[in-house]
Amino acid sequence: VKRKIVVLFSGGLDSTVLLAKCLMYYDEVVALNFDYGSKHNKRERAAARAIATKYNVKCFEYTLPSYCQYQQLPDELVMQPFLASNLLITGEEIPEGHYEDKKMEATIVPFRNGIMLSLAIGFAESLKFNVIGLAAQAGDYAVYPDCRPKFFQAMREASLQGTKWGVGICVPFLKDVKKNIVIRGSELKVPFELTWTCYKGGKKHCGKCSACVERIEAFKLANIEDPVEYETA
Numbered sequence: 701v702k703r704k705i706v707v708l709f710s711g712g713l714d715s716t717v718l719l720a721k722c723l724m725y726y727d728e729v730v731a732l733n734f735d736y737g738s739k740h741n742k743r744e745r746a747a748a749r750a751i752a753t754k755y756n757v758k759c760f761e762y763t764l765p766s767y768c769q770y771q772q773l774p775d776e777l778v779m780q781p782f783l784a785s786n787l788l789i790t791g792e793e794i795p796e797g798h799y800e801d802k803k804m805e806a807t808i809v810p811f812r813n814g815i816m817l818s819l820a821i822g823f824a825e826s827l828k829f830n831v832i833g834l835a836a837q838a839g840d841y842a843v844y845p846d847c848r849p850k851f852f853q854a855m856r857e858a859s860l861q862g863t864k865w866g867v868g869i870c871v872p873f874l875k876d877v878k879k880n881i882v883i884r885g886s887e888l889k890v891p892f893e894l895t896w897t898c899y900k901g902g903k904k905h906c907g908k909c910s911a912c913v914e915r916i917e918a919f920k921l922a923n924i925e926d927p928v929e930y931e932t933a
């Protein structure tokens with residue numbers, strides 16, 4: 701049986717290292733990029749395209765609507781953001797600081813990995829692929845409940861039970877800290893300069909949001925130079 705994997709690919713650092721790793725071990729690899737309405741999805745998608753082109757990997761792009769609606773009066777449709785989060789364009793400002801801060805909970809997107817994984821599982825089954833790859837890592841646990849081992853165990857079980865041939869879920873970095881992923885990426889000669897991490901989605905990486913803070917810290921700990929430009933040089 702050929703091993704065929706759909707990699708959930710944001711265009712960020714972790715999923716780029718995962719993509720590079722999967723290209724070594726799988727017979728077929730495709731990438732799947734989601735725009736779920738975050739402030740940085742446009743930047744991520746551009747990064748994902750550039751990286752996929754470099755690796756000659758097909759990158760499928762899927763865009764989720766940001767709003768749902770209900771009818772109030774016969775002629776009045778009320779639009780409401782579907783998911784409540786300050787990470788999203790429908791939310792308020794992105795907090796600055798470290799992931800460990802309580803205020804980072806404002807960046808939780810409700811059940812994001814559950815939603816993306818569910819869609820990816822259906823997509824993989826449709827393509828007749830047998831595995832999904834996702835780059836969640838140990839640094840994600842602090843804030844995001846749908847990045848923790850128990851959640852992935854449960855999703856893996858749901859996927860095995862709910863698909864024809866039991867689509868698997870592979871989360872190889874789950875116990876790694878970001879520093880180790882940077883080191884692995886460096887060994888694999890990953891084009892770090894093409895990756896996008898910043899939550900704010902501006903022209904350059906802001907250097908202040910929790911995603912930037914974690915990235916800067918990881919490169920520093922790994923003693924490797926980060927080639928992306930930051931606002932706070």
Ligand SMILES: [Zn+2]
Binds near residue numbers: 900912
């Ligand atoms: Zn940032």
